[in-house]
Amino acid sequence: xxxSQLTPGIVPARLPAASxxxxxxxxxxxxxRHEARVAADRCYFCHDAPCMTACPTSIDIxxxxxxxxxxxxxxxxxxxxxxxxxxxxxxxxxPTETLCEEVCVRExxxxxxxxxxxxxxxxxxxxxxxxxxxxxxxxxxxxxxxVVGAGPSGLACAHRLAMKGHEVTVFERRPKAGGLNEYGIxxxxxxxxxxxxxxxxxxxxGGITVKTGVTLGKDVAxxxxxxxxxxxxxxxxxxxxxxxxxxxxxxxxxxxxxxxIAGLRQAGDRSTVAVGRDVVVIGGxxxxxxxxxxxxxxxxxxxxxxxxxxxxxxxxxxxxxxxATQTGVRIIYGAAPVKVTGGARAEAVEFAYTxxxxxxxxLMDQGFTLKADQVxxxxxxxxxxxxxxxxxxxxxxxxxxxxxxxxxxxxxxGGEDLTVTxxxxxxxxxxxIHAALTGAAG
Amino acid sequence: MANLASNFIGIKSPNPFxxxxxxxxxxxVNVERAYEAGWGGVVWKTLGSEGPPVVNVNGPRYGxxxxxxxxxxxxxxxxxxxxRPLEVNLQEIKEVKRKxxxxxxxxxxxxxxxxxxxxxxLKRIEDTEAxxxxxxxxxxxxxxxxGMGSAVGQVPEYxxxxxxxxxxxxxxxxxxxxxxxxxxxxxPAEAAKRGGADAVxxxxxxxxxxxxxxxxxxxxxxxxGKGTHGGYCGPAVKPIALNMVAxxxxxxxxxxxPISGIGGVTTWRDAAEFMALGAGNVQVCTxxxxxxxxxxxxxxxxxxxxxxxxxxxxxxxxxxxAVPNVTxxxxxxxxxxxxxxxxxxxxxxxxxxxxxxxxxSHQAIEMGPDRTFTVKDEECVACNxxxxxxxxENCITMVEMPKGQVDPRTGRTVGxxxxxxxxxxxxxxxxxE
Numbered sequence: 001x002x003x004s005q006l007t008p009g010i011v012p013a014r015l016p017a018a019s020x021x022x023x024x025x026x027x028x029x030x031x032x033r034h035e036a037r038v039a040a041d042r043c044y045f046c047h048d049a050p051c052m053t054a055c056p057t058s059i060d061i062x063x064x065x066x067x068x069x070x071x072x073x074x075x076x077x078x079x080x081x082x083x084x085x086x087x088x089x090x091x092x093x094x095p096t097e098t099l100c101e102e103v104c105v106r107e108x109x110x111x112x113x114x115x116x117x118x119x120x121x122x123x124x125x126x127x128x129x130x131x132x133x134x135x136x137x138x139x140x141x142x143x144x145x146x147v148v149g150a151g152p153s154g155l156a157c158a159h160r161l162a163m164k165g166h167e168v169t170v171f172e173r174r175p176k177a178g179g180l181n182e183y184g185i186x187x188x189x190x191x192x193x194x195x196x197x198x199x200x201x202x203x204x205x206g207g208i209t210v211k212t213g214v215t216l217g218k219d220v221a222x223x224x225x226x227x228x229x230x231x232x233x234x235x236x237x238x239x240x241x242x243x244x245x246x247x248x249x250x251x252x253x254x255x256x257x258x259x260x261i262a263g264l265r266q267a268g269d270r271s272t273v274a275v276g277r278d279v280v281v282i283g284g285x286x287x288x289x290x291x292x293x294x295x296x297x298x299x300x301x302x303x304x305x306x307x308x309x310x311x312x313x314x315x316x317x318x319x320x321x322x323x324a325t326q327t328g329v330r331i332i333y334g335a336a337p338v339k340v341t342g343g344a345r346a347e348a349v350e351f352a353y354t355x356x357x358x359x360x361x362x363l364m365d366q367g368f369t370l371k372a373d374q375v376x377x378x379x380x381x382x383x384x385x386x387x388x389x390x391x392x393x394x395x396x397x398x399x400x401x402x403x404x405x406x407x408x409x410x411x412x413x414g415g416e417d418l419t420v421t422x423x424x425x426x427x428x429x430x431x432x433i434h435a436a437l438t439g440a441a442g
Numbered sequence: 443m444a445n446l447a448s449n450f451i452g453i454k455s456p457n458p459f460x461x462x463x464x465x466x467x468x469x470x471v472n473v474e475r476a477y478e479a480g481w482g483g484v485v486w487k488t489l490g491s492e493g494p495p496v497v498n499v500n501g502p503r504y505g506x507x508x509x510x511x512x513x514x515x516x517x518x519x520x521x522x523x524x525x526r527p528l529e530v531n532l533q534e535i536k537e538v539k540r541k542x543x544x545x546x547x548x549x550x551x552x553x554x555x556x557x558x559x560x561x562x563x564l565k566r567i568e569d570t571e572a573x574x575x576x577x578x579x580x581x582x583x584x585x586x587x588x589g590m591g592s593a594v595g596q597v598p599e600y601x602x603x604x605x606x607x608x609x610x611x612x613x614x615x616x617x618x619x620x621x622x623x624x625x626x627x628x629x630p631a632e633a634a635k636r637g638g639a640d641a642v643x644x645x646x647x648x649x650x651x652x653x654x655x656x657x658x659x660x661x662x663x664x665x666x667g668k669g670t671h672g673g674y675c676g677p678a679v680k681p682i683a684l685n686m687v688a689x690x691x692x693x694x695x696x697x698x699x700p701i702s703g704i705g706g707v708t709t710w711r712d713a714a715e716f717m718a719l720g721a722g723n724v725q726v727c728t729x730x731x732x733x734x735x736x737x738x739x740x741x742x743x744x745x746x747x748x749x750x751x752x753x754x755x756x757x758x759x760x761x762x763x764a765v766p767n768v769t770x771x772x773x774x775x776x777x778x779x780x781x782x783x784x785x786x787x788x789x790x791x792x793x794x795x796x797x798x799x800x801x802x803s804h805q806a807i808e809m810g811p812d813r814t815f816t817v818k819d820e821e822c823v824a825c826n827x828x829x830x831x832x833x834x835e836n837c838i839t840m841v842e843m844p845k846g847q848v849d850p851r852t853g854r855t856v857g858x859x860x861x862x863x864x865x866x867x868x869x870x871x872x873x874x875e
Contacts, residue, residue: 041510044833047793050813105790109834 005301006277010253010374013271014299020270023297027188028092028118036122039115040069044105051100051116056415056424057084061100065119077127078134080120085159085427086152088128088198089181090420091121092189095286097319099420128197133204138165140207143437146171146229148216151179152419153409154235155202156426157433162207164434169229170208173215179237180410181419183262186290187270188297215385222387226404231433234397235409235426238417240384244282244377246349248340257281257291257378264294276374279303280349282337283378284314289321291376292329303329304370308336308354308361336363346375383411399425406433444749445756446742448482450722451615451640451700453573455482455546458723458745458757459713459738462704463488463550463576463619466730468524470534474542479735480742483546485643485725488523488578489531491553491563496522496585502663505652505672514732516678518650520663520670522584523552528566535570548617552578552590555600557607564612574615577608577639579630580646582623583672592646595621598633605637617702620644620686622679627686631696642690643702643725645683647673676728680706684719688768691720708737710744717757718764772862779849779856780824780840782806782817788837789815795828795838803827820850 003011015023031039043065051061059080067076080087096102096117104113127134143166147154150172158168176182181195203210214220216236225232241256243249253276267273275298281288284307296303305324307314311333314321321331335351342348352367383395390401397407399414408425415421448458460483461467461476468487476484490496498521507516524531539547549572553559567575579595586593594600601618608616618634620627622645631642649671653662661669683705690696703721707713708729716724729737745757754760784795784807791813799807806821807828817828829838843849843856864871 038511044792044794046791047797048809048813049793050791105792105833109790 003299005299008277008373010274010276012274014275015271017271019299024187024191024270026191027186030125031115031118031122036068036073036119037071039119040065042106043069043114046105050103050105051114054099054103055083056099056418056421057087057090057427058424059083059087059120061116061120064123065114065116068119068123073123073126074130074134076119076123080123081127081134083427084420084423085156085202086181086198086419086423087120088124088201089152089185089190089195090423091117091124092194093181093185094418094420095317095320098317128201131201133201135159135163135205137163137205137207140167141165141438143167143230144169144228145231145233145433145437146225147233147235148222148225149179149235149237149409149411150174150177150199150210150212151235151237151409151422152181153412153422153426153429154179154233155199156423157233157235157406157408157430158208158426159202159205160427160430161433162205164430164438166207166230166434166437168208170210171214171216171220171225172210172212173239175212177210177212179235183265184258184287185265185419186261186294187264188294190265217385217387222389229404230437231404231406233426233429233433234405234407234411235422236383236385236411238381238383238410240382241377242380242382244337244340244379246337246339248342248346249377251340251342251346252344253342253346253373254340254375254377257283257287257376258381260376261287261290261294264298270298273298275300276372277301278371279374279376280370280372281305281376281378282349283307283376283380284309284316285378285380286316286320287381288376288378289316289324289329291378293324293327295374295376296327296329300374302371305329305331306335306337306349306351306370307331307333309356310334313356335367336361338363338367340372340375341369346372348372349375381410386411399429400432404436444746444754446482446746446749448723448757450546450702451574451617453483453546453548453615454544455723456544457482457738457742458717459483459741460485460546460548460702460723460725461730462725462727463548463578464727464731465519465521466727466735468526470538473534473538473547476730476735476738477538477542477545480738481545481735483548483573483723485548485550485576486531486535486572488550488552488581489528489563489567490523491559492528492566495525495527498522498525499665501665505650505662506676507652507678514676514728516650516652516674516676517728517731518647518652518672518674520583520672523550523578523581532567532570535567535572539571539573546574547572548574548576550576550578550619552581552585555589555594555604560604560607561611564608564614568612572614574617574640575608575612576617576619576643577604578619578646579604580619580621580644581673582621582647582649583670592621592623592649595619595630595646596624598629601630601633602637605634605639609638615640617641617643619646619704621646622682622686622705623649627689628693628696631690631693631699635696635699639699641700641702641722642696643704644690645679645686645705647675648679648682650674675706676732677706677708677712680708680712684715687716687721688719688765691762691765692768707741708732710741710748713741714745714748714760715764717760718762719768720762720765722757722761774861775859776862776865777857777860779843781819781822781843782824782826782828782838783841784815784817784828784838785836786814788834790834790837791815792833794831794833798827798831822851 064076064079101113107113178195279295281292339350352363396413406429409422446457463485581591585591618639703716704725
């Protein structure tokens, strides 16, 4: 007996087999050569371009777009990758609508920015399709650096260090490298195993050894790394998940959105991933949107995101919210969960409306109840597994806690928790490490 | 609605838009399609002498350059005159003219530079009832190697001689088509006038190589690994053509000779500009070859609306209206002072004006916090580069400084008209004192 959208409980295969491929196909298909030339023609080659300033990795956007316009996408890719070695993934996942494209002068002029993200993808895809690595290593320095965490910051750091001639070992607790690129990005944003292919391509620089299944504090101690290596970079991300702090949180059916997203990413056959008939996602970030949208794409009948504050405070961009609602997800603003109810497993969630005042968020007496056989918690991730020797401020590690030690990415202070920010921090840490190890200025 | 009806050297057409002698006018089927679309006249593709027709290459005939979004800006061609038998052309011309009495039909001619050849062709075309002839002294490729086309147009004496023959052996109005591949366009125009031409038409195409294939290292269009120079036309040549038209219109020796303006006319505005500089009508080719014959409809509505706005009842009120304002540099008012002004409301903060001025001009634009761009009047020489590079039309304008105000750049008070001829820095002016 096959399942359908109306089957109660958390079950796999709600949709006909053919639906999965269509639902999880490339969310924004790549530009072809003609489309890229047309899109590139719209760039004004601004002076001191606002897009470039808005990019956390400061990619020279006008230059790379001009290189596309003149028929040299590989040169464009090199312009991108020299600033952001994960320019391929960032082209797919960057919230460009709140970064480069938001400040594009054509957004100002016509309400329609140059499609910077898609052009970046065109350039990087073109280069990567040739399966060559455009950078070469400097002469070996004999210095060895340990990088903990093979996510965007760790890999960006490792690549830059390898390029400078250092020998890098990357330690990763999960079975695969890539971090959130591999485990945290919505499936339709990174199709055809792109995250893994990008890691393989990045490692072609040479001089980087990745050791997976190695957890800091368990399999390897920070103190030992500090002793064994000339420098250490921690890019350990945010491994913990915030609790709901609502009664019934432990009922079966209540899950972390990040685990659901990761499970879906790693599933070879999407139809094997179980999803509820009535799904409630609690939170207001991209994780909430990704979990909700993909629940819908897996065949959930009703999917609702409930966010405790107003629309304007939601950290998922307007573009993301629109994407969610277009997929059929309902978003309720200004309500917080009070209780997950149910017998043996979650059956519903009780919410109270909130009032966002000067004294903070206040629960009101009135509320509502949503049917829910699956509840996703997406209210933020937290730093976890930090060595005791390090001090944590505001939930983050300092960027340079002491001699020989640097931190970057989501685990570290500064910037938003975005892939592109993580890459910038990893790259910049590598430059600092290189300067420290070689006495080079800058 | 303004009356667009045109009477050019006695040749009447419902509007001043003619198709130039070129591939679009080589056959009856094309010409009839053009008339159906609304073209006022057609100059039939150049006919040659009786005998085996010329042959064309069988590889590509056109090269091009493009602007943003692959908008065609310039086209060059290595096509020769008609490669169809003379009799076929004459028969078709006759048929078309009989069917389309209200439209202009001119025959373009190019035969060897001897009296007999011209006498013969003129006789052959007589009973086509065509409205006039246009002498192709312009094509710079192919036929020029055989002593025709621009090879004639580059020698004023030949122009005069052939024009004389034509006027001698034909009663038809005669338009002499000029090549721009010379140093002074007034000389061939004067020769045509001396020969008795009723009008000149210009410009024919400009000698050009549009591109080089960087894999095969050959000019484009490439024929089996080789290329040759071709005739360049399209929007890119318009400024060159406008100047040449204006030179003839304002030259004492040629003033008043009717001009058919040719060179990159793509829109009603282009046509109006040619006419304002003295062209009695215009001829079009590349715009039609790029977009099809329907483009004439925009030209008709645009010119008509413009004339209505201006209160011109007839095209003659527009023709030549800008000619008195074309002058020599030495007569330009050196006391006319303007300063660039950037409208902050319209500015989209691309910074192109700033970097153009800073890198390549006068460092007269300030880039303030929040990317606010303002003009430094004390540095601005009013060169207009910022206006030209700004992507937003009318965002940057040149504002005239009133008389009596002090130009902060020079410290001089803006005074009355004065030009170079009397300027103290002009050695000739001093000598005259």
